[in-house]
Amino acid sequence: MPETFPPPEAARPTMIDVARRAGVGLGTVSRVVNGGHGVRDETAQRVRKAIDELGFQRNEVARALRPGKKSSSLALVLGDLTNPFFASIAKASLEVAGQSGFAVVLGSVDEDPEGEKRAIQELVSRQVAGLMIVPDQGDHSFLAGAGVPVVFVDRPATGLDADIVMVDNEGGGRLAAAHLLAQGHRRIAILLAPSYYTTGRRLRGYRRAHREVDATVDESLVIQLPEGNAEAAEKATREVMLRADPPTAIFASTNFLTEGVLRALRELGREPAVVGFDDFRLADMLPTPVTVVASDIAELGRSAARLLLDRASGADRRPPQRIVLPCALIQRGSGERTPDSAGNRKRR
Amino acid sequence: MPETFPPPEAARPTMIDVARRAGVGLGTVSRVVNGGHGVRDETAQRVRKAIDELGFQRNEVARALRPGKKSSSLALVLGDLTNPFFASIAKASLEVAGQSGFAVVLGSVDEDPEGEKRAIQELVSRQVAGLMIVPDQGDHSFLAGAGVPVVFVDRPATGLDADIVMVDNEGGGRLAAAHLLAQGHRRIAILLAPSYYTTGRRLRGYRRAHREVDATVDESLVIQLPEGNAEAAEKATREVMLRADPPTAIFASTNFLTEGVLRALRELGREPAVVGFDDFRLADMLPTPVTVVASDIAELGRSAARLLLDRASGADRRPPQRIVLPCALIQRGSGERTPDSAGNRKRR
């Protein structure tokens, strides 16, 4: 067993080493490494041989030092990777970036509001070629002079007119509510995570659906949660279902909220109709499979990455784009319950 | 609306700009930026003022160019971020790295075996300070001379003696099987994802548990899946349950496999006991809550990041470490079914 670990840093060979070994100039090596145009075949051969023998790998950092020549990495700033929604975005954008030889740097974003700004600036200081940001609330105008293309994902940011890729929140909200209204529901609770942009649009869709069938919204059923997690939704659901006049249906405007709603309902032994926003794994395996309004989250990530890549390369010089992905209703059962079936079947 | 977008790259100010503006030398600015030791207070003040006014941010790329002075980013190489298991690792390591001012670069790893090597080398060429790798099968000896510390996560790699953080797979496998054996089960099927290291250890634990109670393993119940996804598990479950002598219990050695098993069982209307490896969201919300052997996945990621950070800084020079996290059984119902209750209750 070695006395010390790890072994002394094996100095990585540089282009100069390669040049010396191949008996050529530095520039020639550079040319070979970058496609090898304008180099005689025989020479290129020799250089490649030296590269192999030395195990040379181009130093991307030095390469990116040159101004304008941005590094070949994109940054992705998002909240909780543990949320499948964010994980899908990350995976999809990673794939697209990887295909173009770009790496993706993840900024660690805790919950604090300042954290995001700090993370973004750290990333910018790493000279990333572009930023994909799932913005938290807060102003993002500080990015205006950063000299780096930015694409917002899932929700726009204030203070900066940049590309944005998102889903049709209002349409989705309308879809969910309209579906419930069509089953005859007139008391539909909607649970909203706090102050997310998306939340407002989904609510707007919910209201529109009501208007479209001349139903009035009971404002006491529009529930603004203090937090966007399952626990908050669970608590709120318990409260609203125990009111004298409980809703006959619940629209949970977020995947985590849906989970909380289901927990509360199981505990209470109640079965109002439920529609969630965003699909989730095992939704179809629950005792009553869950009806959701879903969109192609992966496509969200892919579009964002593609757009950013085009911006970074300068291929795309159009004014800020706004890509909106459609939502679709997936009927599984929980959303098809009628008002009268929503009774109080206690389980135990 | 602007004619062209984005606006011409606002050139980011450099230290030289700051120096000029503050009327000091380059070195002084550098000193202020890096802690400001050995600079008169008044001068430092002036420099800081210039930094603010110009919105200067240190260029991390240039900083990392200096040899030895590794970049302040770690690389994380893993498979499918969509798998909550990997997502947890990513999130946790991200947090730890972030606390030390390190960013995390994700290498895009498709399924192909060569892809991982390519991704790793890309990352190395970006001069990351260290690598966290959840290795696929395949040899990793090419990393030996990379001159970068490596920590493997969840499973060791062949061809390289490096730090490894993993869970007690054998113990977990034993725990699961022992639990089922204790309920009186003697025909326990085990579903294994193909050729993962972890898989072999879990099987070993399963066998050990059998030995410990003098039970024999019916080798026809040791099922090697062609792929590690839910579909493969679903198919295999269907087949094994339709045999003349089906198992009375199933041990699914992976979270995705568990899902497939449950799908098949629901479809068949059968209810053998089921124990899964790795906990998963909503496991407690399924018709029969799912018993699992679980470990602290986030801690896996945290430990890996901490260890790597210490290696990168040179603070830790011990020989390669092997950190093993314990597994615990979480009883929820599916694993507590007895052999006789495992009948064929058809649902429809």
Added chain:
DNA sequence: CTGTTAGCGCCTTCAG
């Protein structure tokens, strides 16, 4: 076609 040279932005001596 190929070798040489001048920086990129920063850190680190080394003088002053």
Added chain:
DNA sequence: CTGAAGGCGCTAACAG
């Protein structure tokens, strides 16, 4: 305590 100078590995512009 502060300014000036050299060099990290690479690319690009310029000679040969």
